[in-house]
Amino acid sequence: MTTTESPTRRITTAKAMAEAIGHEMRADPNVFVMGEDVGAYGGIFGSTTDLFAEFGADRVMDTPISETGFIGAGIGAAVEGMRPVVELMFVDFYGVCMDQISNHMAKIHYESGGAVNVPMVLMSATGGGYSDAAQHSQCLWGTFAHLPGMKVVVPSNPYDAKGLMASAIQDDNPVIYLFHKGGQGLVWMEKNPRSIADVPETPFTVPIGEAAIAREGTDVTIVTLSLSVQHSLDVAEQLAEEGISVEIIDLRSLVPLDRQTVLESVAKTGKLLVVDEDYKSFGLSGEIAAIVAETDPTMLTKPMSRLAVPDVPIPYARSLEYGILPTRDKIAAAVKDLLA
């Protein structure tokens, strides 16, 4: 799918998202953007940077603080054949509009026996690490992935952010696109250097449903996603110097989930660590465990290990928050425990 010939520049994840949306808007008049502060402001986390200047208020619409209203309006427009890209500013706000998302956006195609499509992208900011506390720091991708009818993509870097956004907009299904604030490459937030990277100028897609082997290794498999991929790569480089070979699977998409890539890696290493910034129980880390346990539990030469938010709301104070986030130190320690 990639046009590797095209010239690349180093851009942020946020810019990569906005670039993909812009490309699709130029290519298809049915594509438009809706959300809070997506216009002149460019999106609180930069996901619509410069789009307002090019396309104007007509196709980049600021909305009232009425998530049920405008997400429902996105669904109605999609049902009529438009391709809305709707932003829910923080994923934490899902609770004021979850009925439209899970009972309507995700179910209309099925309920209609396939007669009605809802080609819509719902993008939202996830994650913590900057003391935004319990109501503005969650990931919640496990919550969306549990409910049928919506694809769920979770890019970890600028290249995938652009390619997955293009695929999401072109997809005839509703797609939840979850980006991590700490991975956007924002000038006003601590960022991992990997949040700025080479991305082709020309349009390209990254297929939804294919995990990436972010780093090949032989000793341990880390299955992870989003910003935790960046942290895991940092850890893997550091552990390599100690002779530890870590393989990192960047899931990129939770629905559909690329079971095969996970299983092949675990079969190779025999050791599984899931690193997930979402809550630990009843979520992603459990699903990865089930994929292995229902295929062949003997793949695991050691009990698997889960590094995730330990089922507590995200606390405010930095000392407390970093006490529960999957930091590089904790990832490194978890890998070493698996090898101990």
Added chain:
Amino acid sequence: MTTTESPTRRITTAKAMAEAIGHEMRADPNVFVMGEDVGAYGGIFGSTTDLFAEFGADRVMDTPISETGFIGAGIGAAVEGMRPVVELMFVDFYGVCMDQISNHMAKIHYESGGAVNVPMVLMSATGGGYSDAAQHSQCLWGTFAHLPGMKVVVPSNPYDAKGLMASAIQDDNPVIYLFHKGGQGLVWMEKNPRSIADVPETPFTVPIGEAAIAREGTDVTIVTLSLSVQHSLDVAEQLAEEGISVEIIDLRSLVPLDRQTVLESVAKTGKLLVVDEDYKSFGLSGEIAAIVAETDPTMLTKPMSRLAVPDVPIPYARSLEYGILPTRDKIAAAVKDLLA
């Protein structure tokens, strides 16, 4: 906790719930009930039967169709020291009020550093099997269990329904109480005979967080909950005649989750089947898998098996719905596959 001396009578699960609420209302003036049609109607699924007649409109309050409004009001009353029992008519409606539930009810105690309690019960009807289709047949207990700060209880029979309701109302934490429509013993819906059973007249509690071994066995462990416990017991009786010994773990509570009872049973049988009427992926069945995989995957002498709704919305037509529900036949077949 049980007062086994006290006389028992055969009552339905619905009546058992209402009885426990009535006991607590008599014992504590701070307890009151709110919800749609909980008054004269007695709750669409009978959970407040006869309470209105005894306590009146003042303590059994019918509400407008404003779930965010009245669940939020329940939170406010609880914060002031009342003990509201609030009904969300169908759990499927969570999406219109999930912010109050997950960002407020569940987080206030933590956010306040333990200074504020939210002693509230949110009860709701779950489950399908009677062609109520995609928006009125879900279980969604995995969705609530994934989010920290609320206890989640899921009774499977009249005795537990009464005892867990008493515990839920007396608990100083928010408790989500999920009952299954098909297990209520309603006169107007097909019911499993186990929905009517002997229950002591006097008040008693069933502790939250303790699974029950609904049936002892040696060949296979079925980990399940709610109506599927009743189906599993039926299947176990039938398989016993074929010489197959099934152990059934009735989780009863998802948060807290009784890991020990699950692990002991799997250690004993070596074979695990999770039967869950909720959606399959990113939910309960995965969490059970993780408990085993992170403790000792070699417990499993065979790959585990999951019988759950295969990640599709609940279809309307009976033939379609029973095609995806965990029926007795499918449970029996899954058990036999594990032993094959």
Added chain:
Amino acid sequence: MTTLDRLGLYTEMVRIRQYESRILQEYHADKTPAWDIGAGLIPGEMHLSAGQEPAAVGVCAHLRKGDAITAPHRPHHFALAHGVDMNAMTAEIYGRTTGLCQGKGGHMHLFDAENHFSCSGIIAQGYPVACGQALAMTRRGTDNVAIAVAGEGAANQGAFHESLNLAALWNLPVVFVIEDNDWAISVPRAGSTANTSNADRAAGYGMPGVRIEDNDVEAVFEAAGAAIDRARAGDGPSLIEVHTLRLWGHFEGDAQAYRDDMENIDDRDPIPRYAAALTAAGDLTEAKAAEITAAADAEVDAAIQFALQSPIPEPADALLHVFA
């Protein structure tokens, strides 16, 4: 209004009533002796609209190709009045492969893409969707309109508020229709709503609102005509509340013990009332009335037969249509 207009309204109301009466009968036919909601050829919840025909017929008389409707859990009258195919709709209610949704949706989830008709079982949630359909219509430069339907109970749900504000703010061609049938299941209007007319709430969004007190199809026709013309002209949304009548239970099986307004409720049935008015005005004869009813019965019977003769879905097909 011409005699033809009047007869058209009457004929459509009768058509809907005969349909609902037959569904009522078929629904209960095979649930005895032990009444089981999940049993029989028509399983599940059943919300019938008898008594509420004036709202649907008065509004839909003004709709054309491309106009959309989002209806709530009680959708049959609006579906039929909007031209949804009776055979396909009935087959859906019977859960057959020839149904609108191949048996996946059911009576609360009827989707007819061709007629831009849909409904939802979640209270008031069709309101935002209608706003989005209207947005698409304006972006495409058509003069189509979207009709959003809900009950008086639904008017206390947040989605109602957000939708009215959004539609007024963006000047969308939407007509919000509230069917006030005095009840939300067992909760009377006075138990759910702090004011007496939702038309008054429209003012809070700077949009026109009217309340029609007497379930009169001609009054609905007039008000809807004005509101729809306004929307087509690009002058924005309106709200119409119709004080109507729930002749039967909230859903079938509802004993209605809570109900204090049943006394000679049949005298308030809008259809005989309208027949009498038309007859008095010389627009309708007994013979003509009988003919209209007979024609409706024939169409309904054919639809039931179509459904009964249609195949039941294969269980494995439940796995289809999660994704396009």
Added chain:
Amino acid sequence: MTTLDRLGLYTEMVRIRQYESRILQEYHADKTPAWDIGAGLIPGEMHLSAGQEPAAVGVCAHLRKGDAITAPHRPHHFALAHGVDMNAMTAEIYGRTTGLCQGKGGHMHLFDAENHFSCSGIIAQGYPVACGQALAMTRRGTDNVAIAVAGEGAANQGAFHESLNLAALWNLPVVFVIEDNDWAISVPRAGSTANTSNADRAAGYGMPGVRIEDNDVEAVFEAAGAAIDRARAGDGPSLIEVHTLRLWGHFEGDAQAYRDDMENIDDRDPIPRYAAALTAAGDLTEAKAAEITAAADAEVDAAIQFALQSPIPEPADALLHVFA
């Protein structure tokens, strides 16, 4: 109003302003050179209330022990005006163990059980909670009231509608306060709201609504007094919209490029304006004003010192307080 009343209002506004000004300074102090929202002694989002003091001070002047407030993401002015301890609040903003919430809540989640004060970062979601607190007060037979505060942007969220209807329907002692500061982050009121006054929306729930146009603390004081008396007397809820002023950014770090109303914005600052009025009326002298400011600065300085000298929480304590 007596001179004492007036000076009381003025003194509290100055106290809040001096607090916010100092937080502004401390917040930015250690985020340079590379401004990082998560860095420094005060991390995270920071929504300051400078310019909006009249709403908080005019309302809270009428509150007594047992009265409750639910505030939104911009809570400091209401917290201080309601008597939340400045030391504990500041320590919370600094994320210290001596904070109101032991560092778990932060600036958007301040909980003071003793003063029945709380806030939430989710738009309009404090409205239903205030209704429930009011319900508890009436059930207990007290004459306490609950104040629900939100911005004009929040008035388009479903929770606003559901709460107003519920409070009016159940005749609850709630006063809904809307701070209209013209902006919801970068969205001007005209871009979010279909009508010009939320006071007009109150009529849709049969409750009194007033809009105060000029950010005048005395006008707020009068209106709030009437509304709170009404609630205490058991006569039900009211709505007060105060047209106020967001002197600074939505949150700190907001460049406000979108903003077209910055020209001589300081002339609209309500505090110097009130000082001038009081001075003209002979109620305030320069000396007295200096004294008031100095006293406020001293209190603020002590609170900052208290916070700075308080312990930082142990990471492991993050696992506490999930359940009681």
